[in-house]
Amino acid sequence: MNVRRLPNTGAPKLGSINEKFTAVILRTSNNNWAEIQFSKTQKGWISLNTSSTVVTTKKPIQVSDPIDNVLAGYKIVLDAGHGGTDPGAIGKDLKGKKVTEAELTLASAKAIQKAIEDVGGTVSMTRSTTAALNSNKTKDLAARAASSAKVGANAFISIHYNSASSSAEGLEALYYQTSSKKFATVIQKNIMKAVNQKYPNVKDRGPKHQNVMVLRENTVFATLIELGFVSNAKELSRINTDTYRQTVAEGVVNGLIEYYKK
Structure with a gap:
């Protein structure tokens, strides 16, 4: 019986x-x-629609080599948007706490990085600290776009959060190059599938064509994912949690696996 990262x-x-x-x-x-304790360090999901596996509440046993390196050989650039003196969008959650897009994107990028590496993929982060790549915004964006070719990546995913009215909500994936439309669509579909299983009725804003420098100037399949609205206090309170970030990360991994037909 297969043990999976999500209950599907x-x-x-x-x-x-x-x-x-x-x-x-x-x-x-x-x-x-x-959901079971699969090994000393891992949890996973199994289907109960079968009698072939006996699951009890006994002490879990160690399982050797539990990870299927399904994304081995693939290198993904993860771009945590903003940073440095550029905080990006700023919002307040239901408790009145101020949260910046820059801190959200970095936390999300790290969660996605771990999820990809857990299944054998290689990740290159455009930033892994609070600093930007360059104090000049145009040069900063150019460096992010150029990173794909620099590290020989297969794909580029830029992570952002939206801001509009206090009632705006939902997730979307942007693309610029026609060749990246399918990539963005598959990533968006799988993120929404994972998110809606955990948080029903989150709005799917779909994939959208948009002229964004980090996408326009990229040399590989590229998408910019907008993972929610910081301007919506209710949504911000949900998206600024480890559970939400891990759920999104599962969706990204599922999308990469589907896109590369693994």
């Missing part, structure tokens, strides 16, 4: 177990999947 058959596979495997059931989903 399209999620990345972490490994497999046999009928002699025993594990602690941590929680169950409404579609009859169970």
Whole structure:
């Protein structure tokens, strides 16, 4: 039986177990999947729609080599938008706490980085600290776009958060080059699938064509994902959580796996 990162058959596979495997059931989903302690360090989901696997509340056993390196050989550039003296959009959550887009994008990039690396992919971060790439905005954006060719990447994903009215909501994926439309569409679809399983009714704003420098000047499949609105206090309170970031990361990984037909 396959153990997956999310409670659905399209999620990345972490490994497999046999009928002699025993594990602690941590929680169950409404579609009859169970989250189990797969190893000392990993949790995963198995379907309960079968009798081939015995799952109990006994002490979990160690599973050797649980990770399926499905994205091995693929290098992805993750671009955490803004940084340095550019905070990006700024909003306040339901508790009145001020949150900047720059801090959100960096936290999200790190979560996505881990999720990709967990399934064997290689990640190059345009920034892994609070600093920008250049104090000059045009040069900063140019450096981000150029990073794909510099590191020999297969794809580029820029991470951002939106701002508009206090009622604006939802997620979208932008693309510029026609060749990147399918890539953006697949990434958006899988992010929304993961997010809606955890947070029903989050609005899907779909993939959109837009003239953005980091996409226009890129040399590989490229998308800019807008993961929610900081101007919406309710949405900001949800998106500024580790659970949300990890859910998005699962969606990105699922999208990469689907796009590269792994």
